[in-house]
Amino acid sequence: MKIQKITKEEFNIFYKRINPNPLYDEDFLYNLLNNIIDYYNNEVDVSVSDNFSDINPYSVFLYLYAEYNYCVQGKSEEEILKFNNDIDSLDALSSIALDKYLTNEKIDLNEKYFANKFSPSISTLTLYLNFMNKVNLQFSKNNPFITLISDILMKCIKISKCTLELLTNGFEAEAFSTWRTLHETECVLRILIKYKKPVITSYLKHLTYSLAYRKLIKNPDRTNEIFEEIKKEMKVYNLKSKDMKKYIEYGYLLAIDEFKLEDNYKLNFRDGVEKMAGLENYSKLYEYSSEIAHSSPLMIYSNEQSLFHLTLISLYEVFFRIEQIFSSHLLSLNENKEFKERYLKMRQVYYYILVNIYNKEKEIYYKLTNHKTF
Numbered sequence: 240m241k242i243q244k245i246t247k248e249e250f251n252i253f254y255k256r257i258n259p260n261p262l263y264d265e266d267f268l269y270n271l272l273n274n275i276i277d278y279y280n281n282e283v284d285v286s287v288s289d290n291f292s293d294i295n296p297y298s299v300f301l302y303l304y305a306e307y308n309y310c311v312q313g314k315s316e317e318e319i320l321k322f323n324n325d326i327d328s329l330d331a332l333s334s335i336a337l338d339k340y341l342t343n344e345k346i347d348l349n350e351k352y353f354a355n356k357f358s359p360s361i362s363t364l365t366l367y368l369n370f371m372n373k374v375n376l377q378f379s380k381n382n383p384f385i386t387l388i389s390d391i392l393m394k395c396i397k398i399s400k401c402t403l404e405l406l407t408n409g410f411e412a413e414a415f416s417t418w419r420t421l422h423e424t425e426c427v428l429r430i431l432i433k434y435k436k437p438v439i440t441s442y443l444k445h446l447t448y449s450l451a452y453r454k455l456i457k458n459p460d461r462t463n464e465i466f467e468e469i470k471k472e473m474k475v476y477n478l479k480s481k482d483m484k485k486y487i488e489y490g491y492l493l494a495i496d497e498f499k500l501e502d503n504y505k506l507n508f509r510d511g512v513e514k515m516a517g518l519e520n521y522s523k524l525y526e527y528s529s530e531i532a533h534s535s536p537l538m539i540y541s542n543e544q545s546l547f548h549l550t551l552i553s554l555y556e557v558f559f560r561i562e563q564i565f566s567s568h569l570l571s572l573n574e575n576k577e578f579k580e581r582y583l584k585m586r587q588v589y590y591y592i593l594v595n596i597y598n599k600e601k602e603i604y605y606k607l608t609n610h611k612t613f
Contacts (some may be wrong), residue, residue, distance in 0.1 A: 241280045242294045244273060245350065253297055257304065262316055268307065268324055272300050277331045303336040353547040356407050360551060360596050364558060365403055367589055371565055372396050374582070383443055388568055391428045395561050398424060402554050411546040412531050418553050419528035423508065425557050426516035432564055433516075434495050441494035448487045509602060524553060548604040555597040562590070 245253075250269050255276060257266070276296060310332060349482040354361050378389035405414035431439050450456050451465040453470060469483065476493060478486055489506040492498045492515060505511050513519050529613045531541065566586070605611060 240294060242276045242296055242299070244276055250300075253300075257301070259304070260308065260312075263307070263311075264323065268300075268304065271307075271329065271333065272296065272303055275299060275303065277339055279337060280334070294340075299337065299340045302340045303333065304390070306332050306336045306339075328553050352407070352409050353411075353544055354407060358407075359592075360600060361403055361407055363589060363592055363596060364555070365400065367558075367562070367585075367593065368396055368400050368403075370582075370585060372400075372564070372577075375482065375565070383446060387439060387443065388428070388431060391424060391431070392561065392565055392568070392574060395421060395424055395557070397426065399554060399558060399561075406547060406550060411543045411550060412541055415528050415546055415550045415553075416532035418557075419525060419532055419590065421554070421557055422518070422521060422528075423512070423527055425561060426508075426512045426518055428513065428561070428564065429516040429518065430492075430495075432568070438491060438494045441491040445487060445489075445491045448490075452484070452487050466569055482506070521553075542607075545604065545607045548600055548607065552597065552600050552604060555593065558593070559597075 240288060247269060250272070251265070254265055254268075276299070279294075310328070311322050314322070344445075356365070372393070375389055375393050378386060379393040380386045381390055383390060398417060402414045402417045402421065405411075405417060427442075431442060447456075448465060448469055451462045451469075452497050454462070456462045456465070469487065472490070473482065473486055476486075485506040489508075492504070492506065492511050493500075495515060498504050498511070498515060500506070503510065504514065509522055509525070511520075513522060513525070568580075601611070
């Protein structure tokens with residue numbers, strides 16, 4: 240199939256939208272795009288070109304522009320002009336741009352997909368997550384001492400969207416491994432929401448400890464002070480020097496009154512964070528995900544279809560819980576009555592659709608595996 244050219248007027252409108260470097264010659268790039276199209280239409284073997292349909296000249300140009308920008312970025316006007324007259328370099332650049340477009344956009348290297356971005360199980364959750372993301376942007380400022388809860392919520396939303404994208408691109412094992420990270424993040428969020436200020440204060444302190452441990456604090460004197468502080472605190476809990484890393488990572492749990500090291504609680508994820516978050520019923524699923532994340536045979540030979548639905552079910556379950564936190568936390572921060580009404584209307588429509596999708600996914604998984612989820 241041939242590539243249809245775009246007019247100069249159409250190109251000019253599109254070119255302005257990509258915020259181009261003002262040093263670049265727009266007419267030159269338009270002509271370069273047309274040269275690529277002419278080459279493809281006239282020189283590429285028909286038996287090859289017939290394998291490709293709906294070739295988008297705008298997308299071809301975006302690859303071309305990215306390659307060109309990479310080659311001339313930082314050069315002077317004189318150097319750019321010299322590059323523009325280098326026929327061999329331009330031919331190579333054009334060939335690379337076309338190859339990347341055809342290979343990355345038009346050749347499907349993974350033929351087994353169990354859903355795509357248009358599937359209701361994907362698109363409905365994506366819609367809701369996008370809405371949550373837009374709202375949370377008002378509050379998440381990447382400043383842990385002020386916006387910690389909003390920042391962790393934002394991370395949960397991003398990891399959820401990442402998991403969906405992996406699923407729709409045929410990466411079921413990778414998506415399930417990513418769910419593991421989401422589960423860990425949700426557990427921390429639930430603990431901070433449940434125990435509030437004392438634990439949040441301790442969590443932030445241990446965040447500073449982590450920075451010192453990773454040598455990310457520029458002032459060496461301050462780093463030494465922090466390590467002395469850590470050692471003193473560890474003595475209080477009868478922890479040895481070998482326990483320093485786990486104390487730094489999980490020691491904030493000791494700020495929880497019912498967390499006692501001698502009562503089957505440990506400074507780790509499974510017997511500490513997960514248990515205090517009230518999500519220990521996910522321990523087997525977390526263990527399964529960990530095996531896949533660490534390249535066990537399960538990662539290579541897992542049943543892709545059942546893993547797709549298991550990941551989606553697990554993702555939905557996390558979503559329902561973080562949505563509750565999102566609603567109560569962020570709606571309490573937002574005093575805009577109109578906004579709250581808009582959100583509640585959206586929730587009234589889509590939340591129950593998501594519940595129905597979740598129940599259907601569980602039925603599908605049961606039929607595939609003859610057992611319920613972990």
